[in-house]
Amino acid sequence: MGLEEHLPHGFLLTTVEKLAGYARSRSVWPATFGLACCAMELMSAGGPRHDMARFGMEKLAATPRQADLMIVSGRVSQKMAPVLRRVYDQMSGPKWVISMGVCASSGGMFNNYAIVQGVDHIVPVDIYLPGCPPRPEMLLDAIVKLHDKIQNMKLGVNRQREIIELEEASLRRHRTHVLEADV
Secondary structure (H helix, E strand, O other): OOHHHOOOOOHHHHHHHHHHHHHHHOOOOEEEEEOOOHHHHHHHHOOOOOOHHHHOOOOOOOOHHHOOEEEEEOOOEOOOHHHHHHHHHHOOOOOEEEEEOHHHHHOOOOOOOOEOOOHHHOOOOOEEEOOOOOOHHHHHHHHHHHHHHHHOOOOHHHHHHHHHHHHHHHHHHOOOOOOHHHO
């Protein structure tokens, strides 16, 4: 007969999830992937006026192995796409991606063969940041929203269950094709 039998169901796990979520959301280290004019706004977000260090992001990782957030800012060319994927694959998990600017999110005004029409064709994106170029304040707002997403993430078996439920809900909402067994 232990203390856990006298506690309400799920008390300890919920507390550990909240504590781990809080710690993870306040220790995100970004790997910057500045490719065009949006990179200037990304750099200014780290300056003294906007100060990303307030959010626990004072260390911009020079190596992907130390980063868990990739901020892709600017247009991604077809030649740069494999490099971007390699950097993403080398990042430690769990990892998140912010697509900064309209060029990174959808190819922008560059609708040609040389530019990837959205970085989500290469890596999974968590937050899309609109604008041409987006202001540093918008990037800080996206970082705060990402912190909320990280903080509310489940742990262990609950995380796997949440991922499966979200995938099933997405498939029900957006049916991409009809299987013969479904007809």
